[in-house]
Amino acid sequence: xxxxxxxxxxxxxxxxxxxxxxxxxxxxxxxxxxxxxxxxxxxxxxxxxxxxxxxxxxxxxxxxxxxxxxxxxxxxxxxxxxxxxxxxxxxxxxxxxxxxxxxxxxxxxxxxxxxxxxxxxxxxxxxxxxxxxxxxxxxxxxxxxxxxxxxxxxxxxxxxxxxxxxxxxxxxxxxxxxxxxxxxxxxxxxxxxxxxxxxxxxxxxxxxxxx
Numbered sequence: 001x002x003x004x005x006x007x008x009x010x011x012x013x014x015x016x017x018x019x020x021x022x023x024x025x026x027x028x029x030x031x032x033x034x035x036x037x038x039x040x041x042x043x044x045x046x047x048x049x050x051x052x053x054x055x056x057x058x059x060x061x062x063x064x065x066x067x068x069x070x071x072x073x074x075x076x077x078x079x080x081x082x083x084x085x086x087x088x089x090x091x092x093x094x095x096x097x098x099x100x101x102x103x104x105x106x107x108x109x110x111x112x113x114x115x116x117x118x119x120x121x122x123x124x125x126x127x128x129x130x131x132x133x134x135x136x137x138x139x140x141x142x143x144x145x146x147x148x149x150x151x152x153x154x155x156x157x158x159x160x161x162x163x164x165x166x167x168x169x170x171x172x173x174x175x176x177x178x179x180x181x182x183x184x185x186x187x188x189x190x191x192x193x194x195x196x197x198x199x200x201x202x203x204x205x206x207x208x209x210x211x
Contacts, residue, residue: 003137003167004198005157007207009126010079015162019129021072022096022185028055034097034175035113046151050108052099052177059094059187070094073187076126080166083208086196092121093190097175098183099133105177112151114142115190116169122193123169127159128185131178134158135165135186138172147172155203159184168200 010018034054059066059073073096077088093115115123125135137155140147151172157165167173169190178184198204 001141001168001171001200002203003155003157003165003171003200004203005205006083006164006166007162007205008210009083009162009164009208010076011210012162014075014079018072018076018126018187019161019185021069022057022098022128022187026057026069026096028057028098031056034099034110048108049111050105051111052102052105055098055100057096057098059096060091061093061095069096073189076187077124077189077191079208080124080193083206084166084196084198086193089192089194091189091191092116094187096128096185096187098185099175099177100183101179101181102177103179105133106179109136109176110174112136112138112148112172112174114147114170114172115188117142119143119168119170120192121169121190122196123167123171124189124191125165125167126187126189127161127163128187129159130161131159131181131184133176133178133181133184135173135175137167138174140172141168142170142172159186166198
């Protein structure tokens, strides 16, 4: 199981609106950890795992919309339909994460996790702005035996404004705090989709052309 990188995902105007909104005009909530998973998400053997607090903004969760940002963030999934020909169905979650600069995270990453245990859901990670702090993809999914143990990084995708990653929601992955930039801003979408004809067996990249 693997992932697809989507370059030039959104028109420039929408890229800019998203960055301005979440960099300067959004209310944030503090949470004490990044993954929100059970304790087994912490692999004591993996010395690279380092948990930390983060700031989050919920646009949609539990069937409830945040009127301040739901319309703007939900629009991103319309562009996924245009780019891939899929039809987005049930939207489980739309959540924006802000990680603050922390030099101690050089070479470290947050606890690996899956966004949803069902293989019927997909995850789209959209990078709001340029920063350091790659998303790391691992070789296991939540349906594998001992999914939090013996993980190996099989891919790294670096934050770039307008770039997105598409993967199945049960694939293990994680982010990290930036060590050079002020913050790292990503939107996490978890949803179902029909006719999403993407090969998830190998990493691949597609680029969107906006006319």
